[in-house]
Amino acid sequence: MAQRLTNPLLRLRRGRLVAFLAGILGFLGCSSEPQDTPLSFWVLGGEGAAVHHLVEAFQQETPDVRVVIQQIPWSAAHEKLLTAYAGDAMPDVFEVGNTWVPEFEALGAVEPLMLSATEKEDFFSGILDSSSVHGRLMAMPWYIDTRLLFYRRDLLSSAGFEAPPTTWSEWLLMMETLRDRNAGPFKALIAPLSEWQLPVILGMQSGASLLDAEGCFGRFQAASFRAAFHFYIELYEKGLAALMGDAQMTSLYQDFAGGRIAFYVTGPWNLGEFHRRLPPSLEGVWATAVMPGPTGPGASLAGGSSLAVSSSSSQKEKALALVEFMARPQSLLTLYQATGDLPPKRSVWSDPLLLASPPLKAFRRQLDGVMATPKVPEWEQIASKIVLYAERSARHEMTEEEALLGLDREVDRLLSKRRWLLSGACDQGRAP
């Protein structure tokens, strides 16, 4: 009985093993075939259709290169790229968020890029800086994401303000006046608690470095950041901003159209959304303005996305050619036309197409004052801690002092491995 049962089972297993080995051999045979491997290109978010168009143009120019595009949603992109790196499955060319560039540089996953002096000059300097690490350009800026004020002009003028705010105190006064004039579900400002951008922008505006010069320790208890954090928390304290995260913003556009929101700190992707989702009668009623600063028009973030060439790519020259093509002024203009993504090159902004749009004027002015976040690979994690502690403080779960102390502690711990790797540069220890 036992004999009869074992034999067929064994035979089955052996058969499977043979099939499995044959499969492996077949696979190896395929992958060792040289030439004509297509260039893989990972694009993030909704740029897909426009990119297909651009890639077609690129392939017409260089007929010997075949490009395969893969679209990845932003929400999964960071994980997916890191997983691809861990699994040695990186694409030849990929899009990265500018704030991720230091991370991929630390991994050695991206190839440094060269730019001529004239090309360098054409880029907005803050944007070029945000994609560079240790002075080397690691990814080609592709489009810009900076934050500024979207506001309702009619609400402001009904309260007696004819121009948007340029300083924090003006901004505060306008919001308080509007809060007092409007009852019900009105909120003067929408600044989702789930975003790290606003507290960081306010901090950088008041001169906070966030980390020390070498990026070894947190500096969130510095007087400059403390002042900005206090301003930020007061927005919620005084009932000016809505206490809510991204998940609650389900009726944002209806609320903006209905006059229940006066200010919204957000980025260029909302230009298109506002055009699409707000009634045409509001065109010209909503407007954009440069971020107000502590004493005058303030800086904002040099965010955006860039194109990187993978250092494990076997066809770097073709990959570089693709990146170079994508960053040409003509390509950037095509991208803007199709998606509204703002070009990182000054020359493209002098195109009549961009000059004609009133809401873009504030963006153009803002781009002269944009700053990069600290260039440590741990930045995304640090940003998530900023969100956590800012939200807890805004919700009265801890005081501002406790939040900043806790934030510095957590950030110091996040940077401990970096300190170990940079032991020489961090020797001074923790200065007051």
Added chain:
Amino acid sequence: MILVRRPSAAFWLVFPAMLLIGVFFVLPIVASLLLSFTDFDLYALARWDHLRLIGLENYRHLLNDPLFFRALTNTFYFVALGAPLSVSASLLTALLINQRMVRGQGFFRTVFFLPVVTTLVAVAVVWRYLYHPRSGLLNYVLSLLGIEPIDWLGDPDWAMPSLIIMAVWKNFGFNMVNFIAGLKSIPRRLYEAAEVDGAGAFEQFRSITLPLLAPTFVFVGIVTLIGYFQLFAEPYVMTQGGPSGRTLSIALLMFEEGFRWWNLGYAAAISFVLFLIILSGTFIQMLVRRR
């Protein structure tokens, strides 16, 4: 004797399954235990010599990590409230459906089981509408009763209860089917005998139904406990752990540390603690049942 001399049929029948369990279950557990003694992270991913053996440092840090304690409290809150609710909801519906006078038992079984087989993401989209603070159905019903609207997912105190309500609604059908199976296996003659002896409905439930359902209770209890401790998809889809970390679960924290930040050493330590919690929970249940 045959077993000792040479592998029997039983051995060969069990062997493939044991091999699979060993490779896909025991090995990963051992590997993650070893991983939890290292500081495997992004830097180690880039270069192997950046990997350090740090002993119990990850576990020491767990004790000082405010986020871990929040996740721990949230998860226990979810289990303590959600598991009994889910089990009692399934028992109640099972008892109702199993009544002999109920027509279309199969229909009700299917209807109540449907949420279990629906994808959570689709369910979450619908529930997000139900929970919407201004235009949601739940707040509309509350307003009819003259109750102030609740910001279900946005209020830190309401977010977890909201997830619990949704999770119970989604999962009770599974246990209900188990309870129905348990109820069907109780011989009718016991109830008939009890009726002859003059026992009322409640007396019958207490003396016949409950004791004879004990094995089902053990199974349902353990499966629910294990499932609820691994709370992940609900907060991941509905709240991303917010507001201010009040729906962050241990499994979600582990996922974020491991796959968002790539701190695999630390994530392994978190997962091992979760493993120990579930293991001890299961043991306690089995001990209680054995008494």
